[in-house]
Amino acid sequence: NLFFEESGDFKAGTVLSHAGEAYQVELASGKRTKVKAKDVLLQFEKPDPSELMEQAKVVAQDADLEFLWEVAGQEEFGFAELGAEYFGHAPLPVEAAGLILALHGSPIYFYKKGRGRYKAAPEQALRAAQAGIEKKKQQLVIQAAYVDELKAGKLPQAMQPMKMPLPAFALPPSKLSTSSGQFSTHSPQPVQSFSSTTVRPRSLKVNAMM
Secondary structure, three states, X not given: OEEEEEOOEEEEEEEEEEEOOEEEEEEOOOOEEEXXXXXXXXXXXXXXXXXXXXXXXXXXXXXXXXXXXXXXXXXXXXXXXXXXXHHOOOOOHHHHHHHHHHHHOOOOOEEEEEOOEEEEOOHHHHHHHHHHHHHHHHHHHHHHHHHHHHHOOOOOHHHHHXXXXXXXXXXXXXXXXXXXXXXXXXXXXXXXXXXXXXXXXXXXXXXXXX
């Protein structure tokens, strides 16, 4: 059985054949794939590939990243070396696979330097990244609270200064008198109409020139 990396993802499968620098591997799904020897991270007999992947995910989730980062130091390292320090013994296949998943899934703690090799992030960079993540979490919490208030028909306190009155043309007639002193709800005065009597122009007298 092999635990290997393929296109940035980690997989495990059973070896069907081996020729030169390549393996023919069958995954738990039944799919077959060709794996180069340079992509193989672990060779193991037990447990079976699907079980190894499930257990490795649990190990990765339970990993103490802060402690791993402290143990790693500032030099580049291989996962097996760090595993011996972290577990206190040469890591078992499940432990090694879980450690790889933890390292690979924590880019703010560890920089990938090669196949199965990593380097701990400088403390200043790590703390800055953690602060950025924490700030984003707080923003998401605040946004969720805003959404809840808006759904309840309330304007969040922080948005009160942004509230602007509607322009007069957007208000119904009953609101015009209160929105601006220039408008009134009183009926307009009737417009005086002109008489329909025909107004005839005065005759112009022209004195004849003698």
